Amino acid sequence: MGRVWSRREFLTAAGSLALASSLPLPGQAIGGSLRNLFGPSARLTPAITPNDEFYVTSYRSPPSIDAGTWNLAVTGLVEKPIHVTYAQLLALPRVREVVTLECVGNNVAGDAISTAEWEGVPLKLLLEEARVTSKAYDLVLRAADGYSDSMTVERAMAGDVLVAHGMNGAPLPQGHGFPARIIVPGAYGMKHVQWLTQIELVDHDYQGYYQRKGWTDDAVVKTTSRIDLPEHGSTLHGRTYTVQGLAFAGTRGIRQVELSMDEGTTWHQADLDPEISSSAWRFWSYRWSLPAPGRYSLLVRATDGTGRLQTSIEEGPAPDGATGLHEITVTVGA
Numbered sequence: 257m258g259r260v261w262s263r264r265e266f267l268t269a270a271g272s273l274a275l276a277s278s279l280p281l282p283g284q285a286i287g288g289s290l291r292n293l294f295g296p297s298a299r300l301t302p303a304i305t306p307n308d309e310f311y312v313t314s315y316r317s318p319p320s321i322d323a324g325t326w327n328l329a330v331t332g333l334v335e336k337p338i339h340v341t342y343a344q345l346l347a348l349p350r351v352r353e354v355v356t357l358e359c360v361g362n363n364v365a366g367d368a369i370s371t372a373e374w375e376g377v378p379l380k381l382l383l384e385e386a387r388v389t390s391k392a393y394d395l396v397l398r399a400a401d402g403y404s405d406s407m408t409v410e411r412a413m414a415g416d417v418l419v420a421h422g423m424n425g426a427p428l429p430q431g432h433g434f435p436a437r438i439i440v441p442g443a444y445g446m447k448h449v450q451w452l453t454q455i456e457l458v459d460h461d462y463q464g465y466y467q468r469k470g471w472t473d474d475a476v477v478k479t480t481s482r483i484d485l486p487e488h489g490s491t492l493h494g495r496t497y498t499v500q501g502l503a504f505a506g507t508r509g510i511r512q513v514e515l516s517m518d519e520g521t522t523w524h525q526a527d528l529d530p531e532i533s534s535s536a537w538r539f540w541s542y543r544w545s546l547p548a549p550g551r552y553s554l555l556v557r558a559t560d561g562t563g564r565l566q567t568s569i570e571e572g573p574a575p576d577g578a579t580g581l582h583e584i585t586v587t588v589g590a
Contacts, residue, residue: 346421378416482556510559
């Protein structure tokens with residue numbers, strides 16, 4: 257597994273990475289299991305989720321694939337069908353993108369969200385090599401385990417979608433799609449097809465496994481925010497406490513985060529850390545002057561980069577992602 261960066265180290269290094277043009281396109285984040293980071297001595301969520309703590313969901317058990325015999329086929333409505341071996345994929349021009357992934361089934365402030373630095377080949381490069389015809393509408397993404405999903409040709413050609421073969425400085429782990437997977441910034445995890453074997457161009461709107469079960473087809477992530485510290489049920493002492501957390505809105509970015517300590521009657525603007533990438537979660541903090549002893553409810557809400565405020569309407573994950581505000585209760589001690 258590659259080195260795991262702290263938030264401070266990552267933010268310091270991000271500038272030099274950008275200057276080196278290793279992140280020429282919008283970054284993408286991967287959802288991860290974060291609750292296990294908080295034990296008796298709670299700590300902040302890292303900027304990059306370690307591979308072994310990244311959230312895991314799959315259609316079936318991860319298939320075992322021999323990279324020596326694997327190949328990726330690009331077929332269907334193309335002028336030049338191609339088959340790319342693993343060695344050929346690794347030899348193609350590569351880029352790195354920091355992207356946050358979130359499962360569509362994640363609850364508000366849930367664990368199924370993580371971030372990684374992905375390395376791979378722009379999907380656009382493969383499609384240009386295969387010469388997609390004007391009749392093509394959707395790309396059908398097929399996996400070795402029988403799973404499938406799709407995206408439009410227009411989305412695929414935007415330039416930021418990756419055929420990823422690396423994760424946090426290491427080859428993709430088996431549990432995260434080895435030898436190759438799709439990374440689609442701003443889309444829920446169902447679209448990031450793992451164990452990729454075929455890309456078929458078709459002339460219609462293809463309905464994948466989850467779409468046939470009634471889940472969203474466009475899968476654009478909803479704006480979400482979370483309080484990491486203090487933990488729910490904590491007792492706080494002293495004169496001030498720095499409340500901290502994260503917010504995420506896919507490729508729309510985060511413009512503002514606000515915190516309320518009076519059940520939403522008044523709101524206070526939090527400080528935002530610099531962006532990790534345009535497709536990753538963003539960290540925030542607020543220095544709270546502790547009030548008189550007692551119990552208090554803390555609420556957080558975010559505004560995305562388009563100026564749209566996160567909704568307070570509480571809805572479950574089905575069919576297109578959970579909504580609502582994260583609320584915790586704390587006690588200010590005497």
